[in-house]
Amino acid sequence: MTTATATDTGTLRDLLQAPGPFLSVYFDREARPQLAQAAQSRWRGLTGRLAEEGAAPATLDALTSEVMDRLPGTGVLAAFAAEGKVRHVVELPGGGHGDLAMSGPLPHLLPLMEWRQDHPAHVVVVVDRSGADLLLYAEGSTEPVRRTVTGPDDEIGRSSGLPQMRFQHRAEDSWEHNATAVADAVAEALGEVSARLLLVAGDVRARQYLTKHLPSRVLRDVSIGQVSGGRSEDGSGGGRAAQVAAEASAAAREETAELLRRLDEERAPGGHAVEGVHETLEALAAGRVGTLAVTDDPRDARTAWFGTSPTDVYERHEDFVPNGSGPLVSGRLADVAVRSALLTGADVRILEPDTPGAPSQGTGGICRFG
Known part of the structure; x- marks a missing residue:
């Protein structure tokens, strides 16, 4: 267990x-x-x-x-x-x-998967001019992995005796070098938990340097937001945690909205959308589904049939052609569809009943190929 x-x-x-x-x-x-x-x-x-x-x-x-x-x-x-x-x-x-x-x-698994998708992977970075604190949240996790990044350069203090202009240039160089190290660590953290949401807090100037040095792939593929507070013990942690939770929840809703937009676009002639029980199960049986969208309604008593292989899925028992893989079993339609999707490497999005734009009959998806 x-x-x-x-x-x-x-x-x-x-x-x-x-x-x-x-x-x-x-x-x-x-x-x-x-x-x-x-x-x-x-x-x-x-x-x-x-x-x-x-x-x-x-x-x-x-x-x-x-x-x-x-x-x-x-x-x-x-x-x-x-x-x-x-x-x-x-x-x-x-x-x-x-x-x-x-x-x-x-x-x-549908309620668990819905909870999991409502808590998308994200990274929080609280930055100052010497480094940063990172919090890595894997998908479905409410407890982060914590890391500290210390920049390679010590910030130059006033006691150095340097003239003001020279001091400022040296300090700026030091802060920027540190921001480069933080940016590298942030990019690695995002990849580690497969996050597409980055939330940044801390010193304004340090945040600017961090954004400047983030890799282009992060700037292109990741949504970047801001939350309040800094690295010092100023009592901002609780308020920031609430902001982070709200931003993650908003990102989850946007992911669902984006899938529904894509589903609508792919419904056009020549598109890769399937919807309805029959078409979706046929696509799952062919291993074509890249993202499954399915409604979770505990009152839904519809069933489908499945065998030992992930692609052994059928709307009716009489559709099954014996192939030596073992007998079929009847299960809840949504559970059978999710099983086939997950075991064939498809993504799954759980929808609430009566979601506007949901696929016909509460079951559909976007295929990898036609």
């Missing part, structure tokens, strides 16, 4: 390839100890319903033990269990739409 506050794509793929059936729960924990009894009652209601649906007692017991050990807590606890074992647990601070429990042949 793995436990995390972030879940990478590799972990999701491992879950999808593990043997089922799965129990998937999203449990909104109570932060206050005095409400622990109410949380336990809610949990008994969830597990009781799963038991009525035929969930294996050993798997329910494993889930219950895991969840009870984590009460009280904050945020949503997502847990996935099969064959009497909890396969993965992840804490989702501040997320969720209430309790959810599902049983099926596949783990129900």
